[in-house]
């Protein structure tokens with residue numbers, strides 16, 4: 001494969017854009033040196049880079065493209081809305097229509113406010129919880145990797161330059177599936193925790209009763225329970241992980257998959273709390289998600305068309321079946337090579353990730369890089385194994401075949417040393433202190 005154009009464009013990009021990309025997770029440090037630097041176009045589950053190389057892509061749009069690139073009904077709905085005007089001085093009826101449909105799809109939510117990015121929604125949820133409770137502290141789950149680009153979360157990561165310690169000190173952490181760790185947090189900060197924010201599950205499933213016990217503990221201590229459904233929403237279930245696990249959060253946040261890649265997120269939840277941001281409250285007003293581009297018509301239209309697709313096609317079932325087929329096929333390929341402890345597929349079938357381990361069984365970035373390198377060579381662009389509705393049997397077959405061949409190289413590298421097979425430097429985690 002030839003990446004000449006990508007290499008040229010990369011030089012320019014780093015001169016013009018800090019990090020060479022507008023999203024860290026897409027950055028050069030996340031991929032091997034021999035990799036497509038820029039994607040020119042996509043169709044369904046396939047993409048083409050600027051050199052014309054074709055790949056089957058996983059995790060499209062950082063998991064936001066759940067139906068597939070260029071999914072016609074969504075594109076047509078968005079284009080229609082664009083032609084009729086993207087933004088007016090007063091709201092569009094689309095705001096009401098999508099609100100009604102969204103609330104019907106996510107049972108237990110009573111009001112919703114739309115925004116552009118997931119971070120806007122999670123940060124707004126924190127602000128609402130602080131206003132509702134009159135408290136400052138936010139408790140987040142330590143094992144959950146990301147909640148917001150805003151200071152209250154980024155301050156807790158190693159990449160915290162520019163964030164005052166006073167802000168960081170307001171966010172405290174507990175552990176997933178460890179109720180005692182949350183109980184200890186409430187005891188240590190009695191009457192000070194405004195909310196608990198977490199995902200229902202990542203690659204690890206909740207222990208029986210854990211999620212409800214967290215909600216009960218929040219309520220005993222007068223705190224708000226916020227469920228971040230950015231990834232689980234429209235993947236685990238159309239109604240989110242809350243419908244899948246049968247729980248009811250006070251507030252919840254959606255984004256990513258709700259508009260098949262268009263910029264749309266949502267904060268939803270209990271009416272009495274949400275109304276603090278409205279005109280029917282006697283309490284002090286909360287400035288809740290009010291931005292110039294907040295309700296652009298084409299994103300709302302894309303959201304409506306996406307919901308329609310989920311309600312008329314078995315998207316959720318198909319995502320799960322594709323993920324299970326991948327997990328089974330890759331599992332067999334790894335087993336045939338005796339690599340089942342070195343390369344593992346983990347998580348919910350609609351949100352599969354993989355773990356790469358070295359000779360000692362420790363998580364390994366060099367081996368992750370080698371795996372990325374070898375799968376890229378076989379036409380697979382897979383920082384994860386996160387599927388969309390456009391991955392079908394043929395993509396699964398080609399993926400399993402490609403991974404099988406990539407794992408043969410992986411096996412040799414385990415025996416002979418990864419440096420022998422890896423071209424260039426290994427990838428690095430986004431959240432680190434130094435470039």
Ligand SMILES: Cc1ncc(COP(=O)(O)O)c(C=O)c1O
Pocket residue numbers: 062116117118119120122146147148149199228230231255256265
């Ligand atoms: C669980 C979770 N919450 C919140 C966010 C933030 O969403 P956005 O990047 O749209 O601001 C992300 C993004 O990766 C996420 O994965």
